[in-house]
Amino acid sequence: MKLRFYLLDVTYEIVGREPHIIMWGIDEEGNRIVLRDRSFRPYFYAILDENTNASEVKHRIQRLSKPRSPIISVNEVAKNYFGEQVKALRITTVIPETVREYREEVKRIQGVRDVLEADIRFSMRYIIDHQLVPCGWHVVEVEQIPLSPQYKNRVSAEYLVKSPPQPLSVEEIKPPSLRILAFDIEVYSKQGSPRPDRDPVIIISVMNDKGEVKIFEAEGYNDRKVIQGFVDYILEYDPDIIVGYNSNRFDWPYLVERAKYLGIRLDVGRRKDSTPTTSVYGHVSIAGRLNVDLYDFAEEIHEIKVKSLENVADYLGVMKKSERILIEWYQIPEYWDDPKKRELLLKYAEDDVRSTYGLSEKFLPFAMQLSMITGLPLDQVGAASVGFRLEWYLMRSAYLYNELIPNRVERPYEPYTGAIVLEPKRGVHENIAVLDFSSMYPNIMIKYNVGPDTLVRDPSICEQYGCWKAPEVGHRFRKEPPGFFKKVLETLLKLRKEVRSKMKEYPVDSVEYRILDERQRALKVLANAAYGYMGWVGARWYCREGAEAVTAWGRQTIKKAIEIARSLGLKVIYGDTDSLFVTYDEAKIKEFIRRVEQELGFEIKVDKIYRRVFFTEAKKRYAGLLEDGRIDIVGFEAVRGDWTEIAKEVQERIVEIILGKGNTKEAIEYVRKVIKELREGKIPLEKLIIWKTLSKKIEEYGVDAPHVVAAKRMIEAGYQVSKGDKIGYVIVKGSGKLSSRAYPYFMVKPSDVDFNYYIDHQVIPAALRILGYFGITEKQLKATVSGQKSLFDFFAKK
DNA sequence: GCGAAAGAGATACCC
DNA sequence: ACGGGTATCTCTTTCGCG
Numbered sequence: 104m105k106l107r108f109y110l111l112d113v114t115y116e117i118v119g120r121e122p123h124i125i126m127w128g129i130d131e132e133g134n135r136i137v138l139r140d141r142s143f144r145p146y147f148y149a150i151l152d153e154n155t156n157a158s159e160v161k162h163r164i165q166r167l168s169k170p171r172s173p174i175i176s177v178n179e180v181a182k183n184y185f186g187e188q189v190k191a192l193r194i195t196t197v198i199p200e201t202v203r204e205y206r207e208e209v210k211r212i213q214g215v216r217d218v219l220e221a222d223i224r225f226s227m228r229y230i231i232d233h234q235l236v237p238c239g240w241h242v243v244e245v246e247q248i249p250l251s252p253q254y255k256n257r258v259s260a261e262y263l264v265k266s267p268p269q270p271l272s273v274e275e276i277k278p279p280s281l282r283i284l285a286f287d288i289e290v291y292s293k294q295g296s297p298r299p300d301r302d303p304v305i306i307i308s309v310m311n312d313k314g315e316v317k318i319f320e321a322e323g324y325n326d327r328k329v330i331q332g333f334v335d336y337i338l339e340y341d342p343d344i345i346v347g348y349n350s351n352r353f354d355w356p357y358l359v360e361r362a363k364y365l366g367i368r369l370d371v372g373r374r375k376d377s378t379p380t381t382s383v384y385g386h387v388s389i390a391g392r393l394n395v396d397l398y399d400f401a402e403e404i405h406e407i408k409v410k411s412l413e414n415v416a417d418y419l420g421v422m423k424k425s426e427r428i429l430i431e432w433y434q435i436p437e438y439w440d441d442p443k444k445r446e447l448l449l450k451y452a453e454d455d456v457r458s459t460y461g462l463s464e465k466f467l468p469f470a471m472q473l474s475m476i477t478g479l480p481l482d483q484v485g486a487a488s489v490g491f492r493l494e495w496y497l498m499r500s501a502y503l504y505n506e507l508i509p510n511r512v513e514r515p516y517e518p519y520t521g522a523i524v525l526e527p528k529r530g531v532h533e534n535i536a537v538l539d540f541s542s543m544y545p546n547i548m549i550k551y552n553v554g555p556d557t558l559v560r561d562p563s564i565c566e567q568y569g570c571w572k573a574p575e576v577g578h579r580f581r582k583e584p585p586g587f588f589k590k591v592l593e594t595l596l597k598l599r600k601e602v603r604s605k606m607k608e609y610p611v612d613s614v615e616y617r618i619l620d621e622r623q624r625a626l627k628v629l630a631n632a633a634y635g636y637m638g639w640v641g642a643r644w645y646c647r648e649g650a651e652a653v654t655a656w657g658r659q660t661i662k663k664a665i666e667i668a669r670s671l672g673l674k675v676i677y678g679d680t681d682s683l684f685v686t687y688d689e690a691k692i693k694e695f696i697r698r699v700e701q702e703l704g705f706e707i708k709v710d711k712i713y714r715r716v717f718f719t720e721a722k723k724r725y726a727g728l729l730e731d732g733r734i735d736i737v738g739f740e741a742v743r744g745d746w747t748e749i750a751k752e753v754q755e756r757i758v759e760i761i762l763g764k765g766n767t768k769e770a771i772e773y774v775r776k777v778i779k780e781l782r783e784g785k786i787p788l789e790k791l792i793i794w795k796t797l798s799k800k801i802e803e804y805g806v807d808a809p810h811v812v813a814a815k816r817m818i819e820a821g822y823q824v825s826k827g828d829k830i831g832y833v834i835v836k837g838s839g840k841l842s843s844r845a846y847p848y849f850m851v852k853p854s855d856v857d858f859n860y861y862i863d864h865q866v867i868p869a870a871l872r873i874l875g876y877f878g879i880t881e882k883q884l885k886a887t888v889s890g891q892k893s894l895f896d897f898f899a900k901k
Numbered sequence: 902g903c904g905a906a907a908g909a910g911a912t913a914c915c916c
Numbered sequence: 917a918c919g920g921g922t923a924t925c926t927c928t929t930t931c932g933c934g
Contacts, residue, residue, distance in 0.1 A: 384917095405914090490918040521920030522916070543916095544919095635918035642918075650919065680916045680921090723915045723922055738914060738923080745912060745925085795912070806910060806927050841926065864925090907930070915922080 106245050106262060107131050107271070108138065109279050110237050111343055111393055112480045113226040115199065120172075122199055124229045126268070127373065127391045128241075129279050130260075135341065135373070137256050137391075138243065140264035143229050144175060145202050146195040147209075147221035148507060150184060155214035157190060164194055167208050172198035174205065184219075184507040186556030186586065191219070191507065199225035219507050223498070224383075230478045231502050237480045238471040239272035255375035256391065257341070272475060276618050283312040283467075284342035285460035286333070287412075288354045289452050291324065293436045295821020299360035305439055306449065307333045308456035311340055316456065318449055330358065330367050337371045344393045344481070346463040348412045348455075351396040351486060355379050355387040386486035397459065399485035400466040408744030409794050409829055412458050421461030427454040433849050468617060472625040490639055493632045497644060500591050509555075509643045516640050519651040520576075522680035523658045525665075527718035527725065529876070531762075532676055535727070536687040538696070539710040540660065542627075543681035544634035545592050546705055547656045548649075554637070555646035557586035573652035574659045580652070587644070588637065592630055599626040657681065660703055667698050677718060677725070687712055711735075715762050719876055726873070728762040740869045748790035750865035753777055757873050767877050774870045774884045781858045781866065791861055792831045792848045800826050809834070809845035817847050834860040 108128040115124050124140040151160060161177045168174035178193045196205060206221035223231070235241065245262035289306040290297040303326035307319040319332040337345070347354050359379055362369040369378045373391025382388040386396065401407065401415045413429060416422040428451040430438055438448035466485075474481045477495040484492060501508050540546075547553065551571040559570055559579040570579040580586070585593075602623040609616040636642050638650030657680065664683060668675050671691045676684040685692070692709065699707045713735075716727035724738035734755075740746045741754040753774060760770045780786050795810035801824060804811045813832035814824045824830065831848045834841065835855040844857065867881055874884070 408913095488917055493918075519920080524915085524921060539916095632918055635920095637918085638920085639918045654920075682916075721923060740924095743913060745914095798912070804911090808911065808926065810912095868925095903933090905931085905933105907928105909926105909928075911925085911927100913923095913925105916920095 104245060104247070105242055106138075107240060107242050108136060108268075109240050110235060110268070112237065112391065112482070113230055113235065114390070115225050115229075117198065120197065122197065122225065124226065124264075126264075127258075129281075129343070131279075133279060134259035135257075135343070135391075137258045137261045138245065138264050138268070139248070139261060140229070140267065142264070143225075143232075143267075144195050144197060145199040145225050145228065146193055147202055147206055148180075148182070148191045148193055148219045149209050149212075150182075150189050150191045150216045150219065150507070152214050152216045157192065160212060160214050161192060163212050164192065164209055167205060169201075172196050172201040181505075182507045183505055185509070186581075189507070217510070219510060222510065223508070227478070227495075230480075231499050233267045234270060234499065234503070235268060235478065236270040236272045236475045237478060237484075238278065238474045239270055240275040241268035241270050243268035257338070257373045257375065258391070277614060278471065281312070281344055282340065282342045283344045283346065283460075283463060284337065284340060285310045285346045285456050285463055286350070286354070287347060287452060287455045287459055288358065289435060289448070290357065291321075291436055291439055296823035297357065299357055300364050304329055304358065304361055305435075306452045308452040309333070309336060310456045310460040311342065312460075316453055318453060320449065326361070327365055327367065330362055330365065330369070333358075334367070334369060334371055341373075342392060344395060344463075344467070345389065346395045346397055346459060346467070348401075348415075348459045348462065349396065349398045350394070351381070351385055351387045351398075355394070356381065382483075384483055384486035384488070384491065386482050388482060393481040395463070395467070395470065395482055395485055397462045397466050397485075400470060401462070409831075412455055412462075416458035416461060419462065419465050421465065422454065422458045427451075427458070431849065468621040469625060472618070472622040473628075476622075476625055476629065489628070489632050490636055490642065493629050493636050494643060496629055497587075497591060497636075500594070501587070504587065504590065506587060511641065511643050514640045514645065517647055519638070519647060519654070521654050523661055523678070524680070524722045525675070525678040527677040527684075527720070527722060528674075529718050529720050531715055531717045532684075532713075533715055534687040535676055535684050535713045535716045536692055537710045537713070538683045538685065538692070538707050540664075540681040541706040541708055542596070542630065543657055543660070543705065544653050545596065545630045547653050547660070548633060548637075549589050549592050549596075550704065551652070551656060552580050552582060552586050552589050553646075553649045553652055554580070554586040554588035555644050555649060557581045557589075558646060558648050573655045575655045576648075576651050578648040578652040578655075580649075588633060588649075592633055595626050595630040599623050599630070602626065660705060663703055664699050664707065667702065668695055671695055671698075676716070679723065682710070684713075684716070717758075717762060717873070717876075719872065726758045726762060734759055734762060739872060745793060745795050746869065747793055747861065747865045749777065749781070749786055749861065750869040752790070753866050754869040754873060757870055761873060761877070767874065767879060770870075770874055771879060771883055774866065774874075775886070777866055778862050778885065781861055784853060784856070784858065786861075788833065788848065788851065788853050788856065791833055791856060793833070794829050794831050797824060797826060797828050797830055807840070807842045809842040812842040813845040813847050816850065820847075820850070822847075 108130050111127040113126050115122050124143050126138040128136050130136050157179055164177045174196050176195045180191050180193050182189055182191045202221050206218045210218045244265040248261050248263050250261055286309045288304050290302050291305045292302040303321055303324045305321040307329050310316045319329040321329045372389045377390040379387045379389045387394050401410050407414055407418050413424050417424045428447055430451045438444040470485055474484045477492050478499045479495050498508050557580045559581055569582040572579050602619050606616055606619045634653050637646050665675055668685050673685040673691050696707055712730050713727035714730055718725045727735045736742050741751045757770045760766055797814055801814055810830040814830045817824050832845045833848045833851045834857050835844050835846055836857040837844045867884055
């Protein structure tokens, strides 16, 4: 029978001595099902040296066969490898785990140049080879089989696959009605970071797609029923997708450990007796369900500096901070122990899970599109970095083009020259247009056929086919035939164009429009990642010369554009990589755009127009007033996460005053007022916290930077800090190095704060960065409102 | 031996 | 665990003077 189904996840299991591909899915009636394919076998390739007798190697390989997992076949196949046609041997065996062993043995055989595609997980191999689309619909020829107790799957039906599924994702873009469950845990820990062998899970809050919210609560410090209640709830509701916030790194590992300690089985999957396990890219895998950590997607929003759940929910309009209960993590015990405050903690847990659910509505549609395009199951696609996401798309494409997938090899890092940044014309400029090249690097890669397979090492080849030669660096690329990256990028851009035109068929507020919009975004993200990927030493398709050539062509292109602009009498104020800031003269700009497209062959567009824009002498930093009255601040302290809120607030306000009214006096008065408030201790502590990321393990630091010292104090107090954590610290009164006065913010009393530091090293520098240009000095800012210096200043200087 | 200057290390930004 | 270019902070070492 034929069956249409929506694919959630692909795994495999060994039954007897046979690998079974397991597909978790949903049929058209909404039944949760399992599809079992017994016919797929793991394989890899060997490519041979020239003049090697293939049949002899073939025989040698066959002789390696072991009964435990025999080599079923060794077939000679024609493949492409870095633009060359090669003959390869495809070696097929039975048990996926034995591929690695065979690979090592085959590698040692004389005449074998390399062994390829032996490091691709069996379930991903299946997805690639059948071009399956996770989070997409398929049709498959199946035969129903009884729900055997041996398989222990919590589904409505099981099917045996007769012939592999075929994707239907083009016709059918809407998912079925999916059951989604958001959850969040609160842990009681009085001394430092929570430890599963000591600290109970006091609250687990859940919310599902029907809007149902449930709060599981511990009895005092006994958390057995909380965890058991949560497990039962999952099994009863049977969600397809489970979402959490930081759940891969905290909630799930904690629950697993805690349950182990309590002797509770965290049996939450669709496969009986399975527990969540940490797997590839650090994601937590739950059998038959898609466990998604929304933090992974929040990480990509650069506008949010401290990516706490409440900040992200606030930023995305999911739940405003002002409309929810806020409790700091270190206050949890206090709220739990006080009967009057406990209600608030429960409400806080509810707000957290509502926020988490809200975030899933923001992120899942994009994640699902990314999953469909790259072929990575939804639970992995978020956890995978941009480079790996693109790489899976490339691997998928390679299969279609009959290209062998290169191995991941360790290489030394080799730097190369990047883009141009122009020296800005300092000062305030009126009416400035910002022009951007559209997708500059992807288009360079396409135009000049850049990639590892088109790179020409022997220039004599160019006489025959013709080559593009990169300026400055001289790398050459074959003009024909189109290389791997060119084909992939053209496909991505073509698909995006198609999606964007299809969007027009739907109302802006329709489900279809949203899906297509997320799809075109995902396609763009992947296309834009190609250049960076090519220059990444960890990439399978690494090509330093290619990346170096792309930036060289980029530099040439923008230089030529500047020439054209100047020849038209447009003044160039600034530019960075693919953008130019020029005087806004409509007619000339129109002509400029036309000439750039004609002479350079790249599209350039007006991105925005500043009524007024301000530059200091520094590159990558400016502030502009847009036509609609909004203010853009780029690069300055106001947009940096490692400056205090108060300094950023002051700088932002100054920019508003200066660009809006041009009134320096008002700006000075404002700064003085803030300084006065700081002296009087009227600025709340939250606005004085400096947040800095710990970019390596604490013991690896050679110098005692303030955030490192603050982190060490946290460790001393029993908190765990790890690489990647953001440390929030405050500078307290005292003498000596700044770092010796840096304390974690939650250990500081407001009266200990060194307001002089905040005046001299935060507010004044941030204010002067802008006001300094207008001739205003530190002295002017520090004078008190009444105009005289205080005794404090006198002593502070001494 | 001392203070200033230069260098090193670190972080977060821009595109 | 996608690229290089850039500004700017704090800590540490070196420099220049005498």
